[in-house]
Every structure is written in C-alpha cells, then in structure tokens.
Amino acid sequence: MAISFPDGFLWGTATAAHQVEGGNWNNDWWMWEHDPTSPCVEPSGDTVDHWHRYPEDIKLLADLGFNTYRFSVEGSRVEPKRNEWSPAALDHYRRVCAECLDNGIQPIVTYHHFTTPRWVTNHGGWEEPSTADLFARYAERVTGALGDLTQWACTFNEPNIVATMGYLAGVFPPGRRDSALRRAVNDILIDAHHKAVHAIRSGPGTQNIGLTLAMSDWQAVDGGESRRDRIRLNMEDVYLEAAQGDDFIGVQTYSRTRVGPDGTMGPEGDTPTTQMGYEVWPEALEATIRYATEKTGGVPVLVTENGIGTSDDEQRVDYVRRALRGVRSCLDDGIDIRGYTYWSALDNFEWALGYRPTFGLIAVDRETFVRTPKPSAAWLGQIATSNFMED
Numbered sequence: 497m498a499i500s501f502p503d504g505f506l507w508g509t510a511t512a513a514h515q516v517e518g519g520n521w522n523n524d525w526w527m528w529e530h531d532p533t534s535p536c537v538e539p540s541g542d543t544v545d546h547w548h549r550y551p552e553d554i555k556l557l558a559d560l561g562f563n564t565y566r567f568s569v570e571g572s573r574v575e576p577k578r579n580e581w582s583p584a585a586l587d588h589y590r591r592v593c594a595e596c597l598d599n600g601i602q603p604i605v606t607y608h609h610f611t612t613p614r615w616v617t618n619h620g621g622w623e624e625p626s627t628a629d630l631f632a633r634y635a636e637r638v639t640g641a642l643g644d645l646t647q648w649a650c651t652f653n654e655p656n657i658v659a660t661m662g663y664l665a666g667v668f669p670p671g672r673r674d675s676a677l678r679r680a681v682n683d684i685l686i687d688a689h690h691k692a693v694h695a696i697r698s699g700p701g702t703q704n705i706g707l708t709l710a711m712s713d714w715q716a717v718d719g720g721e722s723r724r725d726r727i728r729l730n731m732e733d734v735y736l737e738a739a740q741g742d743d744f745i746g747v748q749t750y751s752r753t754r755v756g757p758d759g760t761m762g763p764e765g766d767t768p769t770t771q772m773g774y775e776v777w778p779e780a781l782e783a784t785i786r787y788a789t790e791k792t793g794g795v796p797v798l799v800t801e802n803g804i805g806t807s808d809d810e811q812r813v814d815y816v817r818r819a820l821r822g823v824r825s826c827l828d829d830g831i832d833i834r835g836y837t838y839w840s841a842l843d844n845f846e847w848a849l850g851y852r853p854t855f856g857l858i859a860v861d862r863e864t865f866v867r868t869p870k871p872s873a874a875w876l877g878q879i880a881t882s883n884f885m886e887d
Contacts, residue, residue: 557601604646750803782826
C-alpha cells in the first residue's frame with residue numbers, strides 16, 4: 497500500500513554549524529568540550545569540514561531528491577566580538593543559501609543552534625536578561641544578509657534543551673544545576689525569541705518564522721500523571737504557549753519518556769535502544785505533533801528533526817517508515833503539517849557524546865572527508881521525489 501503526502505510537502509535533512517563546519521573555536525561549546533571537568537568524550541575539531549564542502553553536500557542532497565535543507569548560522573563567526581561583525585561570514589552563509597536555491601533546495605535557516613559566542617557568555621550568557629536584546633540585534637543583522645533568499649527561519653533550536661541541559665542537568669555549558677535559574681533562563685530565551693521574531697519580520701524577505709522544540713512522548717506509568725505534567729510544564733509547555741503567534745512550530749522528536757510518581761524511568765523491559773541510550777520509539781513523533789498542535793492552538797507544524805542514531809541502516813529505514821505513518825495519520829485528521837526533516841544529513845559531532853552516534857543518511861570518513869550515502873538516503877530521497885511511501 498502506498499501512503500501519499502500533500503502537494504508542496506517539504507522533504508529535507510538537517511545539520512548544525514558546530515556539528516559539521518569544523519573549527520568553531522570562539523563559542524561556549526568549544527570551551528566546554530575542552531574542559532576536562534565536562535562530560536564531553538572528545539572535541540569537535542574539524543568535524544566533517546562542511547564549512548568548505550557545503551557545495552558538494554548540497555548537490556548530494558539535491559541529487560538524492562530532497563527539496564529542503566535546514567542548517568544553522570554560527571553566531572561566533574558572524575559577531576566574533578561585540579560590535580565586530582564579519583561580512584565574510586555573512587557572505588559565506590549567503591552563498592550557502594544561494595547554493596541551495598541553485599540546486600532546487602529551499603534553505604531553512606536556524607539562527608541559534610546550541611552555541612553562543614564566548615563574548616556573550618562572558619557578558620552573562622542566557623542568565624543575563626539583556627542577552628535577549630543582543631540576540632534580536634544579531635537576528636536583524638543575519639536577516640539583512642539572508643532574508644531575501646530564505647522563506648523559513650528558526651530563531652532557536654531547542655531552547656528548552658539549552659535551558660534544561662545547561663542550567664538544570666549541568667551537562668551542557670555552562671554546567672549549572674539550579675532549577676530556579678533554569679526557569680529564569682526559559683523566560684530569557686522566550687523573550688529573545690519574541691524579539692528575534694520581530695527583527696526577522698522587519699525584513700528583508702517574507703519568512704515563515706518559528707522556534708524548534710525538543711519534544712518527547714511523555715507517558716505516565718503507575719500513577720505518574722502529576723509528575724509528568726510538572727516536568728512537561730517547564731520542558732515544553734512554556735515554549736509551546738510562547739509559539740502561539742508564530743508561523744510554525746518546529747517539532748523535534750526521537751523517542752518517548754516514561755514517568756512514574758518518582759520521576760523519569762528508564763527503557764521498558766527488552767525494548768530496543770539507540771546509540772543515544774533511549775528507546776527506539778518512532779511512534780513518539782505522532783504523539784508530539786498532536787500535543788504541539790493542541791498546545792499552540794493549531795499553529796502549523798514543521799517536523800524539523802526526527803531520526804535515529806544507529807549503525808544498522810535497515811533499522812533507520814524501519815524507524816523513519818514508522819514515524820512517517822504517524823505523520824500521515826495526523827494529516828488524515830486535518831493537522832497542518834508542512835514537511836518532514838530528517839536528522840541528520842551527515843554523520844557528525846553529537847555534542848557530549850562525540851562521534852560515536854551515527855544519525856546521518858550520509859557517512860563521512862573523518863580522515864579523508866569522503867561522503868558515502870547510505871541505502872537509507874536513497875530510500876528517503878525516493879519518497880521525497882515521489883511524495884509517496886510504500887508501506
């Protein structure tokens with residue numbers, strides 16, 4: 497049986513600057529991965545040299561059949577010191593956008609994907625309320641350089657992860673563990689998002705603007721409903737409510753989270769797990785699309801990340817097939833979903849876990865930088881080309 501998708505549906509893959517460009521030494525993550533007290537297993541180094549090889553990568557994605565590419569702008573390159581802007585860096589990202597368009601690919605630009613310039617961190621980072629104004633000013637400058645070439649803009653990638661992992665769990669920079677501070681950082685990131693939306697809407701261009709959110713299928717176990725709802729409030733709900741006036745909400749989902757009365761629980765029984773340690777649960781995507789639609793009051797959804805870290809490419813195909821069944825089910829119920837973006841285009845630097853997890857549709861030899869598409873790349877690219885999936 498063939499499953500069809502709407503005309504104009506966006507099919508893409510994604511990367512983040514720090515995970516693929518290489519040499520982004522001037523941000524908080526480079527500092528963190530070189531801090532011997534951090535949980536990072538290795539530094540990012542040259543990553544996969546996308547900074548120089550983006551024309552090859554974009555052409556490869558186009559040849560595979562994808563019509564969108566989501567990537568991020570590295571703020572520490574654009575404004576390496578306060579009030580010192582880099583025209584060369586902005587020209588680089590403009591060339592990336594142009595390369596996409598020349599290959600029939602719609603660029604989706606993320607303005608902040610986890611990394612913050614060192615000078616902003618020294619200014620107080622996301623604990624400092626005035627950082628919201630600094631971010632809006634940065635968004636205005638980036639939009640001035642790229643806005644006429646793009647139709648989709650993501651202000652933040654997973655601001656809930658920036659706040660939770662950096663200020664509550666202590667495993668992302670700056671490594672804090674303070675629940676009250678995490679809530680304050682949530683407020684500052686939301687303020688920064690709203691101010692950036694205004695800056696981007698000021699032009700040039702007429703972009704669809706939203707934020708992307710890390711979402712889980714939160715499942716209550718043995719009376720864990722109250723605890724689940726408290727966790728989800730600061731993890732997701734505050735951002736979904738903040739997104740109610742946006743053009744879209746970027747849903748980013750990988751698995752479920754089981755919550756009992758005492759808190760989150762590990763994988764259930766013999767349920768398979770990924771290289772990241774969480775359950776193989778592609779049905780979570782359908783659940784989170786529905787939840788995001790409910791909480792935003794029907795803001796259109798763009799799946800901006802979904803995928804699996806695995807060395808088994810057949811498992812990757814099975815995971816995506818099951819996730820896309822859920823997307824189709826949501827479409828059948830009238831939910832406005834604009835597209836599906838697989839994470840990630842390339843095997844890359846997976847933050848604190850280094851290079852062990854392999855999410856990519858395309859393998860990369862990190863010594864030679866040779867790109868080798870996996871069978872899953874051709875499989876998903878065919879779906880992107882035909883707008884049909886054999887099920």
